[in-house]
Amino acid sequence: MATVDFKQANETYAANFGDSGKLSIPPSKHLVVVTCMDARLKPEEFLGLNLGEAHIIRNAGGLAKEALRSIIISQRLLGTRDILVIHHSDCGMLTFTDEQLRSKVISAHPGNAAVSEAISSLQFGPFPNLDASVKDDVTFLKDHPLVLKEGNITGWVYEVETGKIRAVA
Numbered sequence: 001m002a003t004v005d006f007k008q009a010n011e012t013y014a015a016n017f018g019d020s021g022k023l024s025i026p027p028s029k030h031l032v033v034v035t036c037m038d039a040r041l042k043p044e045e046f047l048g049l050n051l052g053e054a055h056i057i058r059n060a061g062g063l064a065k066e067a068l069r070s071i072i073i074s075q076r077l078l079g080t081r082d083i084l085v086i087h088h089s090d091c092g093m094l095t096f097t098d099e100q101l102r103s104k105v106i107s108a109h110p111g112n113a114a115v116s117e118a119i120s121s122l123q124f125g126p127f128p129n130l131d132a133s134v135k136d137d138v139t140f141l142k143d144h145p146l147v148l149k150e151g152n153i154t155g156w157v158y159e160v161e162t163g164k165i166r167a168v169a
Helices: 006-015 064-078 098-108 113-120 130-143
Strands: 031-036 054-059 082-088 153-158 165-167
Touching: 031 064, 054 064, 064 130, 082 130, 098 113, 130 153
Parallel strands: 031 054, 031 082, 082 153
Antiparallel strands: 153 165
């Protein structure tokens, strides 16, 4: 287990929690942010968002297809409309292919048919071009019949080197 003292950190957090427990469930800015799970990203901070203002959906690469279930719940049950898709520079998803990762997992479990079978059908969603991946995700969401059309769907790249975002789609 990680060496961070989560219990003590939580005690400190709870001591300064204030009225945060009274926030409404729907986000006040009616906003969904789909971004990467990369530990270097703090989307609430680089977007200037406060607790309770947006749903932040994170996964490897910030992929819209993986976030779809959460987006539908957020829009249909919790009133969000606008969606920001944010990928980032120096993303690990730019560094491998599905086949390379499958091979690595199978090699770590030689002769294990269950692992080989389980990994064979997984799609990890790596991408070779950062800007194209953002555009593809925005198009996917705009074209999907279950994503509401009332809001804006835009795509961005966060530059981990500078902390700045730039519009892509």
